[in-house]
Amino acid sequence: MQDAWVAVDLGGTKIACALASLEGQWIASESAPTLSHEGPEAVLGRIAALIGDLAARHAVRPRAIGMGVPGLADLHRGVTRFLPNLPGQWRDVPAGPILAAHCGCPVFLLNDARMAALGELRHGHGVGARGMIFFTIGTGIGGGVVVDGQLQLGPLGAAGEIGHQTIIPEGPRCGCGNHGCLEALASGPAIAAEGVRLLAAGLAPHLHELTAGNPAAVNPRQMALAAEAGDELVREAILRAARYIAIGAANMVTAFHPDLVVLGGGVPAMGPILIDEVRAHLRERVRMFPADTVRVERSLLDDKAGLWGGVALARMRTQSA
Amino acid sequence: MQDAWVAVDLGGTKIACALASLEGQWIASESAPTLSHEGPEAVLGRIAALIGDLAARHAVRPRAIGMGVPGLADLHRGVTRFLPNLPGQWRDVPAGPILAAHCGCPVFLLNDARMAALGELRHGHGVGARGMIFFTIGTGIGGGVVVDGQLQLGPLGAAGEIGHQTIIPEGPRCGCGNHGCLEALASGPAIAAEGVRLLAAGLAPHLHELTAGNPAAVNPRQMALAAEAGDELVREAILRAARYIAIGAANMVTAFHPDLVVLGGGVPAMGPILIDEVRAHLRERVRMFPADTVRVERSLLDDKAGLWGGVALARMRTQSA
Numbered sequence: 001m002q003d004a005w006v007a008v009d010l011g012g013t014k015i016a017c018a019l020a021s022l023e024g025q026w027i028a029s030e031s032a033p034t035l036s037h038e039g040p041e042a043v044l045g046r047i048a049a050l051i052g053d054l055a056a057r058h059a060v061r062p063r064a065i066g067m068g069v070p071g072l073a074d075l076h077r078g079v080t081r082f083l084p085n086l087p088g089q090w091r092d093v094p095a096g097p098i099l100a101a102h103c104g105c106p107v108f109l110l111n112d113a114r115m116a117a118l119g120e121l122r123h124g125h126g127v128g129a130r131g132m133i134f135f136t137i138g139t140g141i142g143g144g145v146v147v148d149g150q151l152q153l154g155p156l157g158a159a160g161e162i163g164h165q166t167i168i169p170e171g172p173r174c175g176c177g178n179h180g181c182l183e184a185l186a187s188g189p190a191i192a193a194e195g196v197r198l199l200a201a202g203l204a205p206h207l208h209e210l211t212a213g214n215p216a217a218v219n220p221r222q223m224a225l226a227a228e229a230g231d232e233l234v235r236e237a238i239l240r241a242a243r244y245i246a247i248g249a250a251n252m253v254t255a256f257h258p259d260l261v262v263l264g265g266g267v268p269a270m271g272p273i274l275i276d277e278v279r280a281h282l283r284e285r286v287r288m289f290p291a292d293t294v295r296v297e298r299s300l301l302d303d304k305a306g307l308w309g310g311v312a313l314a315r316m317r318t319q320s321a
Numbered sequence: 322m323q324d325a326w327v328a329v330d331l332g333g334t335k336i337a338c339a340l341a342s343l344e345g346q347w348i349a350s351e352s353a354p355t356l357s358h359e360g361p362e363a364v365l366g367r368i369a370a371l372i373g374d375l376a377a378r379h380a381v382r383p384r385a386i387g388m389g390v391p392g393l394a395d396l397h398r399g400v401t402r403f404l405p406n407l408p409g410q411w412r413d414v415p416a417g418p419i420l421a422a423h424c425g426c427p428v429f430l431l432n433d434a435r436m437a438a439l440g441e442l443r444h445g446h447g448v449g450a451r452g453m454i455f456f457t458i459g460t461g462i463g464g465g466v467v468v469d470g471q472l473q474l475g476p477l478g479a480a481g482e483i484g485h486q487t488i489i490p491e492g493p494r495c496g497c498g499n500h501g502c503l504e505a506l507a508s509g510p511a512i513a514a515e516g517v518r519l520l521a522a523g524l525a526p527h528l529h530e531l532t533a534g535n536p537a538a539v540n541p542r543q544m545a546l547a548a549e550a551g552d553e554l555v556r557e558a559i560l561r562a563a564r565y566i567a568i569g570a571a572n573m574v575t576a577f578h579p580d581l582v583v584l585g586g587g588v589p590a591m592g593p594i595l596i597d598e599v600r601a602h603l604r605e606r607v608r609m610f611p612a613d614t615v616r617v618e619r620s621l622l623d624d625k626a627g628l629w630g631g632v633a634l635a636r637m638r639t640q641s642a
Contacts, residue, residue: 289479
């Protein structure tokens with residue numbers, strides 16, 4: 001039986017799990033509902049069962065596990081610290097050691113956005129890059145910053161929180177407690193809230209048609225369709241969010257002059273309207289050197305970036321141990 | 322005759338020059354007017370004469386020269402690219418090779434703000450730091466970013482331009498072409514412009530007294546005195562600038578979680594009113610981890626940071642050659 005790397009992406013609604021060969025070839029993936037309200041022990045047991053199942057089906061033995069968690073964790077001890085989007089008692093849970101005991105191999109934790117950045121760095125657009133700024137734009141805005149080929153973690157694993165840059169000093173309150181963070185202005189829910197506002201005001205006829213007037217059906221993808229169909233104010237709301245993202249990217253580009261900026265997560269999947277405006281507005285904001293020296297790309301790995309990052313994490317931490 | 326490192330800080334109004342022993346002990350410094358309108362050849366000749374003089378008086382022989390320039394340069398070739406604050410034809414001048422021919426030793430160029438950051442890193446508050454964010458706040462706002470103990474330069478030597486982060490998206494136009502840059506909001510001239518406005522509106526009685534009503538006499542230091550004497554609106558203008566600086570610092574802290582933030586240049590020398598508010602507001606803005614894990618300090622080397630950086634640059638580049 002051969003050894004394999006295991007990646008786990010622990011999300012608010014679902015657990016995804018993947019296997020890769022020791023050479024880094026993808027073997028298979030599988031997912032299951034998180035059911036976080038059942039508590040950490042149950043969730044970690046379910047992850048272990050999922051891994052065990054997948055490994056048995058593909059006749060491999062887990063060598064090490066890289067697991068992304070939606071929040072902050074003590075990376076050295078494998079203890080979760082603050083997972084705001086997981087119901088249940090997740091503060092100070094030794095998730096790494098517990099899962100390691102279940103699976104009989106080492107477990108390495110990382111913030112899920114940083115893990116996706118690592119995936120993009122090692123297996124996506126970032127291959128060969130010295131510097132990369134990675135945003136994952138979905139329910140929140142997470143990120144990862146790569147300098148000199150290294151993903152930056154900081155002493156508490158919290159470096160890279162570039163969704164919490166202040167973009168509008170007196171802007172809306174963010175979940176983190178600050179005002180006017182990029183996350184509060186351009187995450188999926190922030191964009192959708194603008195769509196709902198326009199819908200309620202009767203200012204978005206195509207969005208109304210697409211969603212049958214149901215505010216709960218409004219999301220960035222529906223808004224992109226409505227904009228394309230001719231809803232000018234919906235279009236402007238999307239472009240405004242894109243410009244906020246461009247400002248956040250430009251601040252980082254001006255500070256680091258990386259090779260590239262990568263946009264991951266569900267929101268950029270709405271279509272070219274977002275990324276085209278991010279590219280255009282970045283050029284307006286970066287004036288200290290030619291902005292066209294920095295590429296702006298949608299994630300190559302898309303919703304697999306996290307799992308690829310888990311593979312890279314397991315491999316990297318095992319080989320440096 | 323012993324060898325020595327030479328540092329040169331080429332500024333808009335003055336050239337400063339220093340000698341240090343090969344072990345990094347300060348020997349002496351000297352300065353002269355730049356007279357930039359005479360052109361690069363004349364200025365570089367004057368720098369060479371200043372170095373020759375100083376070296377002769379202290380009986381040392383220049384081993385290598387680290388020179389800071391107010392703008393961007395090709396660091397590999399020693400060619401100036403864009404020095405907006407130096408009158409005369411400074412675009413594409415091989416300043417390094419010309420000075421090297423005069424002095425008979427290698428010359429290494431660096432942006433002046435990055436050179437001051439390097440000085441602070443190697444000889445100031447940054448000693449032992451893994452991560453440091455350095456702002457130099459004067460006529461403009463320059464900077465340097467240190468990650469993993471290394472000053473970041475980027476492919477064009479332009480990384481670290483953290484004075485050109487966007488703080489107010491629709492803010493005043495900056496010299497760089499962007500709108501609402503930190504530099505356009507909190508540099509010495511930007512702060513003084515607020516003081517002049519209050520003076521003209523008759524809203525700053527103490528500032529009026531301190532400057533005899535002369536707008537040309539308004540500067541951040543006079544404004545700090547007026548604020549202390551009771552000019553509330555002047556005080557508010559200073560605090561507002563401090564909060565902009567705090568936002569710029571917080572964006573970088575959130576992205577990198579460095580050990581410390583250092584404020585250099587003439588403006589922070591106005592007194593504790595500025596740095597106290599930067600410290601306080603940084604805590605409001607950084608919410609993803611405890612902001613008190615990051616120290617905020619005034620430059621330890623103050624107006625000598627650049628020259629110390631030149632010594633460090635000459636030493637570092639010679640020893641890595």
